[in-house]
Amino acid sequence: GEDVEQSLFLSVREGDSSVINCTYTDSSSTYLYWYKQEPGAGLQLLTYIFSNMDMKQDQRLTVLLNKKDKHLSLRIADTQTGDSAIYFCAVPKGGGSYIPTFGRGTSLIVHP
Amino acid sequence: GAGVSQSPSNKVTEKGKDVELRCDPISGHTALYWYRQSLGQGLEFLIYFQGNSAPDKSGLPSDRFSAERTGGSVSTLTIQRTQQEDSAVYLCASSSPTGQETQYFGPGTRLLVL
Numbered sequence: 001g002e003d004v005e006q007s008l009f010l011s012v013r014e015g016d017s018s019v020i021n022c023t024y025t026d027s028s029s030t031y032l033y034w035y036k037q038e039p040g041a042g043l044q045l046l047t048y049i050f051s052n053m054d055m056k057q058d059q060r061l062t063v064l065l066n067k068k069d070k071h072l073s074l075r076i077a078d079t080q081t082g083d084s085a086i087y088f089c090a091v092p093k094g095g096g097s098y099i100p101t102f103g104r105g106t107s108l109i110v111h112p
Numbered sequence: 113g114a115g116v117s118q119s120p121s122n123k124v125t126e127k128g129k130d131v132e133l134r135c136d137p138i139s140g141h142t143a144l145y146w147y148r149q150s151l152g153q154g155l156e157f158l159i160y161f162q163g164n165s166a167p168d169k170s171g172l173p174s175d176r177f178s179a180e181r182t183g184g185s186v187s188t189l190t191i192q193r194t195q196q197e198d199s200a201v202y203l204c205a206s207s208s209p210t211g212q213e214t215q216y217f218g219p220g221t222r223l224l225v226l
Contacts, residue, residue, distance in 0.1 A: 088154065
């Protein structure tokens with residue numbers, strides 16, 4: 001099955017860029033996702049990238065995909081305290097399934 | 113409704129009791145998913161519904177866990193004879209027929225088994 005790995009914590013200063021990294025094992029996925037979970041809330045789809053793309057930019061968010069190394073990253077520019085949350089990388093199980101396998105999540109802490 | 117709703121938001125129960133968790137997906141969403149999020153863990157897939165049938169229930173951890181969906185809408189996750197290790201946040205998500213790659217999550221039910 002799919003295995004998705006993320007580092008558990010990231011601490012950044014307000015205004016700096018944050019980069020959250022993710023590695024996965026299955027290369028047959030069509031979409032790869034980033035979800036955000038704020039304290040006490042459910043998951044919110046933040047962005048996703050199609051597997052034939054290398055990069056996707058959406059305002060302060062930049063997603064980079066390196067299919068050769070099976071590495072996905074999320075960069076948040078000008079990080080704000082409101083960005084403090086847990087960020088989950090998710091990759092579909094494969095075999096045509098849309099059901100994602102989630103990483104453990106990276107807790108992003110933004111301090112003044 | 114505007115989003116996926118789940119009830120109750122919190123549930124405290126005693127070990128050995130049965131619990132029922134409810135999910136109300138976004139209207140028109142044919143796919144429905146249940147996940148479990150334990151402290152410090154990622155999301156663990158439990159079961160997937162397409163309409164009223166469950167083509168993938170591979171994530172249910174034991175036969176104490178079951179789920180059903182009726183009318184292609186509301187789903188109930190039942191845990192029988194709860195154990196302390198069942199304590200977790202149970203999340204439900206739904207997706208539309210034309211956009212199955214995008215899942216919309218509910219706020220979750222926080223279950224505590226004493």
